[in-house]
Amino acid sequence: MASIRKEIDIGVPPEQLWDALRDVGALHTRLVKGFVTDCKLEPDGAARTVTFANGMVVREVIVTVSDEDHRVVWSAAGGRLSHHNASAQVFGEGAHGSRLVWIADLRPDSMAPAVAAMIEQGLDAMKRTVEAR
Template sequence: MGTIRKEIVIPAPAEEVWRDVRDVGRAHERLTPGVLVDCRMEGDARIVTFANGMVVKERIVTIDDATMRVAYAVVGGPPAHHNASMQVVTEGPRTSRLVWISDFLPDEFAQVAAPLIEVGAEAMKKALGQQPDPSSQDRPG
């Protein structure tokens, strides 16, 4: 099985990053703006539209708050099989790591998916790294 593992260090607390990762119906706004242009829920699945026009249905397998992990699987489209997970791990008080693992059949589909994953990872790093720091909020004087 073709596998791509991507780890993204994010300059934001894990709880804040998890808040956005677990909001699976707003991935186009909170995780990958510009890469995904639309995302809508249909029962336990989300329909995502990529900037290149590709539309994919992803069944949400689990949203696990205890482990800060989301798992999903592509339904009814190329490739023959695609499942993925994203897990947020605490690295420090204001730093986290997002671990994104995608598995594909046939193996060769990983070559097709790799550029999308790379662009998605960059978008996530940018979007998630822009979390507001509550200690730097303007306070009425």
């Protein structure tokens, strides 16, 4: 199983970044504007349908939203992935900044480069979106 770990520093307090990350139905407006163009949270909040700027549409199951750990975990399967599980966690970084750690585990391993590239795009969009607020 391929495992990808990416980190980024974001110039906002961790509480501000966490508030946007934990709003799992508002990716397209609060967290990764432009990278995700639409996000529809199911009525029970257990899953969301995410539309990416590249046209890909994915149903993601929300596994955990932990206020204690400032961590969101989600999973998805389908298309060319037989398994995908990911987490994003917010940490304080310095006096007024944050560090976000995004980890994804997936199969098949051959999809790791494409998924890693999407994570990089997502992190860039996150930095732009959150710092602009």
